[in-house]
Amino acid sequence: MEQPTQLTCLAAAQEAEKCCKEGDHARGIELLENAIEMGTDDLFLLSAIYSQLGNAYYTMRMYSKALSFHLNDFYISRIINDLQWSSKSLANLATTSAALHRYEDAKEFAHNFLILAKQLNDKKLEGRAYYLLGHVLMNKVRHAGCSRPIGEESPLKEEIVQDLNQAITYFKRNIMIAEDMLNTSFLYGNLGNAYYYLGDFKNSYDCHRKRLKISRSFGDKPAMKKAYINLGNNCVFMTLFDEALVHYKLVRFRLCLLVDYHS
Structure with a gap:
């Protein structure tokens, strides 16, 4: 009796993926949550459903819900010992935590992502981890009210300067290992913005x-x-x-x- 339920759960997840790709995230979320209610003993499928739910809620700017599903996804990835999937989950957790202005959590997730990327000896993942670390710090700086070069009167100047210098280091490391020239263009833009905020x-x-x-x-x-x-x-x-x-x-x-x- 397990097989029909398994297929129904998978079918619902596939239909949800289609809805999300077409931009109907509300319907996609409904189908994904129905798939969870149907149940499955396939941890890989369940992890994928949690990941899709996290992405869908993130797109709808419901970041707290997105974070909870990305956490569930991460826990399952550790159970099944899929390091590649764990790295993807950590990246999602870092991005979502930054959207919630939980910057210390975001930095920790991104740092763990970097550790895992190096463990996997995956330069592409390592580059993405460096970008995420820089991205989190730049978001933190902007959230502190820095939208133009910082001035001497800023009460957070020392902390902002430290964050900007660290972001510059991460962006430079990303550029050093980037293989996609078009992506390198984007990275130079980020690096330039960090220098601009510093007044350099x-x-x-x-x-x-x-x-x-x-x-x-x-x-x-x-x-x-x-x-x-x-x-x-x-x-x-x-x-x-x-x-x-x-x-x-x-x-x-x-x-x-x-x-x-x-x-």
Whole structure:
């Protein structure tokens, strides 16, 4: 009698996955929770259901529920001793904890993710772990009210500077092992933003120039637009007003392909 229930649970999970891919997360959640009620003795299937529920709730910004399901997913991954799956669960836990502003928890999950990635000798996972650690710290800085270069009057300055410097270290390590050039463009953007918040406009400018060069080679116009904006912002703080105006005009008039920044 177990087999029909097993198939029904699997079918519900598969239908839920389809709904989530189509953007109907509410229906996907309903189906996934029905699948759990049906029950299954397949821990791999149950872990996948918990993971999908966590992702669906996260997409709907119901972060507390997302966290609880990602925790369940992680516990099962440890029971079945699937280290790759555990690393995925830890990444989800870090991201969700950061969304809840639980930054110490998020850092711990991301750090454990890094340890596991090194244990698996998986450079791709290791790079993602470094990115997550930097991402958590940048979120923490922004949540502290830092949306522009920090000033001497900031009561949290020492802590913010420490977090930004640590984020820079993590982003640099990620860039060193990144294999996907398009992803490297994104990473240079993050690194440039961290330098910008520190008030290190020269290094920030250099990072966004690198992002622009890489994104131009891929024809990634959204990334190019962000690079131009950030280049303009840095030029303003370096009192290079004429150059800043050029970058802002390139954003406004979408002249991305008319200026050669490869030279």
